[in-house]
Amino acid sequence: MMVRTETDHRTVVSRRALVGASAGAATAAALGLSATRMTAQTGTPAASPVAASTDTFIEPQVRASENGRLVMTLQAMEEATSGSPRMAYSDMLPGPTWRVRPGDNVKVALVNATTEGTNLHVHGLHVSPSGNSDNIFLHIEPGQTFNYEYQLPENHIPGTYWYHPHPHGVSAAQVGAGLAGAIIVEGGLDDLPELQGLNERILVLQGPFTGPGNQPQYLVNGQVNPVIEIQPGETQRWRLLNVSANAFFNLRLAGHAMHRIAIDGSPLPEAQTVDVQLLGPGERAEVLIQGGEAGIYELQSVAWSPDIPSQATDQFLVATMISAGEGITPAALPTTLIPFEGLGNDEIAAHREITFQENVTGPAFAIDNLAFVEDRVDQVVTLGTIEEWTIRNASPEWHPFHIHVNDFQVMSRNGVPESPHYEDTTLLPPNGEVVIRTRFADYTGRFVYHCHILVHEDAGMMAVVEVVE
Ligand SMILES: [Cu+2]
Numbered sequence: 001m002m003v004r005t006e007t008d009h010r011t012v013v014s015r016r017a018l019v020g021a022s023a024g025a026a027t028a029a030a031l032g033l034s035a036t037r038m039t040a041q042t043g044t045p046a047a048s049p050v051a052a053s054t055d056t057f058i059e060p061q062v063r064a065s066e067n068g069r070l071v072m073t074l075q076a077m078e079e080a081t082s083g084s085p086r087m088a089y090s091d092m093l094p095g096p097t098w099r100v101r102p103g104d105n106v107k108v109a110l111v112n113a114t115t116e117g118t119n120l121h122v123h124g125l126h127v128s129p130s131g132n133s134d135n136i137f138l139h140i141e142p143g144q145t146f147n148y149e150y151q152l153p154e155n156h157i158p159g160t161y162w163y164h165p166h167p168h169g170v171s172a173a174q175v176g177a178g179l180a181g182a183i184i185v186e187g188g189l190d191d192l193p194e195l196q197g198l199n200e201r202i203l204v205l206q207g208p209f210t211g212p213g214n215q216p217q218y219l220v221n222g223q224v225n226p227v228i229e230i231q232p233g234e235t236q237r238w239r240l241l242n243v244s245a246n247a248f249f250n251l252r253l254a255g256h257a258m259h260r261i262a263i264d265g266s267p268l269p270e271a272q273t274v275d276v277q278l279l280g281p282g283e284r285a286e287v288l289i290q291g292g293e294a295g296i297y298e299l300q301s302v303a304w305s306p307d308i309p310s311q312a313t314d315q316f317l318v319a320t321m322i323s324a325g326e327g328i329t330p331a332a333l334p335t336t337l338i339p340f341e342g343l344g345n346d347e348i349a350a351h352r353e354i355t356f357q358e359n360v361t362g363p364a365f366a367i368d369n370l371a372f373v374e375d376r377v378d379q380v381v382t383l384g385t386i387e388e389w390t391i392r393n394a395s396p397e398w399h400p401f402h403i404h405v406n407d408f409q410v411m412s413r414n415g416v417p418e419s420p421h422y423e424d425t426t427l428l429p430p431n432g433e434v435v436i437r438t439r440f441a442d443y444t445g446r447f448v449y450h451c452h453i454l455v456h457e458d459a460g461m462m463a464v465v466e467v468v469e
Helices: 014-018 023-030 171-176 454-458
Strands: 062-064 069-079 086-089 095-100 105-112 121-123 145-151 159-164 181-185 199-210 216-220 226-230 235-242 249-253 258-263 266-274 277-279 284-290 295-301 316-323 350-358 365-367 379-382 386-393 399-403 408-413 425-428 433-439 445-451 462-468
Touching: 062 069, 069 095, 086 095, 159 171, 159 235, 159 284, 171 454, 181 199, 181 235, 199 316, 216 316, 235 249, 235 277, 249 316, 266 284, 277 284, 365 445, 386 425, 408 425, 425 433, 445 454
Parallel strands: 062 095, 069 105, 095 181, 199 235, 226 316, 350 386, 379 462
Antiparallel strands: 069 086, 105 145, 121 159, 159 181, 199 216, 235 284, 249 277, 249 295, 258 266, 258 284, 295 316, 350 365, 386 433, 399 425, 399 445, 408 433, 445 462
């Protein structure tokens, strides 16, 4: 039996970023492009030169299943760098990308080489929450190795997922230090004729770390402002993952629309053209990009939520796209994608109301007036049933709601019906509400729902659901 195991390591790539490589400017020069760029904000050429600290785009290493199996070791470790404290899986920032297929069996030996407890969560995967599967109640102590095993069902939805530690109280510190990586479940959209043969890129977004001069530093696949190359007219498929602990990425590519084909782990029934893709912590999207005329284009996170001072985010540069080389005739973009099987007409077994709160008295971050306690069950639901949850946000800040094991259809946001789609993490608007429907399919056991701003989760904004027969 062919089983791929982890055999090689490489140094955390961000070390190069810390010393300020200038490959991007060199690349631009080699391509004969003048040092002007399109800004994300205005779509017009900016006077300033290409940012000096760009780096050639590199993808995380891949661990791919073969013959239905993936076996690997992930060593959670602390990194001594000159910048902010870093942690890494197997000396990689981000960790290696798992490439698996529906029905696969995945075995991960998690080696805790850090000085504190950790564990492992597979965000968005529809797998058992019990035993040595996606069980976030496990505590893997320093020096301990734990053998996780995930059995993906044959009907698992192909898409973009990720993994990270989930130890209550220190999730923000560990994810924020760099412990995160992507999971790709193959199939689905991959098989659409319009998407076959496209250059595919994965952008694992992390930060802010503390960069030179104590400036916030955002990384793409461990690099500062990498250069992504595209040909004029070429179509590329980008998988965008916000695996930061607490940050929002409000992505805009100068001079280019993004054609969204998936949100979180699920394909959309129809492609959507957007100018800006907001990703809260934990959220993903897949977009198609068609290279514009030869030039340099910035991928920015544009200013977000300016009217909420505690969460307002200024614009920052994420990456640079260079369109160069032989122009090709743009292919027709797909419109209809994967047929949608929604929950809108199904029988609803129960309606629940869940409220996220920030309190002056009592727990500062709470759900339904309670801070998280791991041995208290907050919701008991019946296996196989569909429920509708109205999730209220009684605070003046955004909170990304996430629930493990089962994704959900977003029915409405602040009373406005949403187009048909599933998510596993969704933004609760300040003093607003989101209505979701979800089927508690296939797995009994205990798991959690929580805010994916991990400092909020660590402070108690998390609760337990138990699925029973
Ligand atoms: Cu929150």
